[in-house]
Amino acid sequence: MQLTSTDIEYCIPLQNEFEISLFGPGVGECIVAHLGDNKWIIVDSCCKPKSKEPIALEYLNQIGVNPSESVVLFIVTHWHSDHIRGASKIVKECTSARFGYPSALLKEEFLKLVSAYSGIPNNRIIDKENSGTIEFAKIVNILFDRCESNPKYKINQLVPIQSDRVLYSSNVTNANVSIRSLSPSDKSYHNSILEFASLLPKQNEMIKVIPSPTKNNNSVVLWIDFNITQALLGSDLEETNDPLTGWTTIINSPVRPHGKASIFKIPHHGSENGHSHDVWGKMVNSSPVSILTSKIGGQNSIPKIPDIERIKKYSSEIYCTKVPIAAKPKRDHTVEKMFKVIAKNRTIIGDKIGHIQIRFSDMSNIKVNYQYPAEKL
């Protein structure tokens, strides 16, 4: 039985009650999940627009969970700025948590890129607020300090991720939970290394904001078994024409989980290039609860209406942290008049964070709560 409500439950779930909360401010994404027994996982990070604090920490504190004790794993699925904003604060605060990352991110090619764009001695860097490399540089500094003070930290707490790895497993009363990574594949790893090397600036090249990567095939896709209920968290993984990368390689993997997920976090904001018919047919059950975040970007905003129509064919229940047209800021009248003359189109990015909260103890009893601007599509 499935219940739907527009009231988020601001209390700690029961010991054997699971939760997946998805947050999205329009540009950004964060998942907070309860694994039972007051153990939590955070996947990616975004910040509250006004406080600039990571929404994951704010939510956990709000419901009475101490992040430094209860978060057991924090995963950055990829380094793009919309998935990593505020992540260094989570690493800093969640002192007990292991830190998971696509293994390419602590390799030489990416660290050179991070050092070039965000190294501490390099103060010429621009776009401080929005760069994924700045955030990752902060994380590297924290990890470095922790490794220096505790030589076992690197082995015990750092979790480089590639496909088909068990990242977490617990077996306590009424809560058998395991988390597996389904990506990135070996080839995606190598493609990422090549991409990072190509992004390193060249001598005399004009200094610009670090170019946004166009591919998302290094993203970490997660499979979570909550007793007999499964969830597939698609991150931003896209489908490619290459059988060794993207969703195809997951589908074709002989060691992928063979259950069918009841909860599906749709990949890459529902875009067409994140869609795989085989995923819906082979990895997701026939009536899943599908959740997704939107990405506001003018004409490039996703999901587009055809995307929503397509998803509806596969899933009867879709919830989106959709950000409607945000309130325009109140500026000087002259400025607004001039703004309208110069700017042909205008979209406010981020305003309020949509929150979808799914709580369940088994798949027959799934409660979906959501809060504006999140909505059921």
Add this chain to the structure above:
Amino acid sequence: MNTAQNLYSPYSTSPIPDLYEVPERIESEQNSDSSTRLIVNKENITEAIQATTKHIPKINVALPFSKPLPGKFQLLQLWEGRITQINNEDFSAIIVDKTHPEFNDELVTIDIEEITPAELSLLQIGAVFYWSIGYADYPGRGRSRESKIRFRRLPGWTKKELNRAIESGKKLAAYFD
């Protein structure tokens, strides 16, 4: 002592200064194919070259203004933007409000015509610009609203910076390996 040349001011009563000497007219003759050519005495080509080069205009470098234009610009609003997409006629950018940091970022589309031609070469994805809106008050012209977009110009990446980044990346990778 400031030796910079005073540039022309539309409000100045002094005559317009020449930036270079106006060359004397070089004689030419009409060819049968209706093209023109310089008359050069082939037997004394050195003289011809000297005579020709004598008329090459002396170009005075226009140094920066010693004084700004009279008048003032009252800044009302400043954004920092970064280019995310470039189309044939316009470009998209995410702008961050520097006047009201509490306001959200905005994605805007602006005509390329708004950029001064001298800065068109800087229009690249990832480039950073400043967009200001304000009142311009110049004597004799009254008050007008002005919108200015200017790109941030930073020196290019230096070899030293890149080597430092490469070394730092290598060391960190070896540390975490």
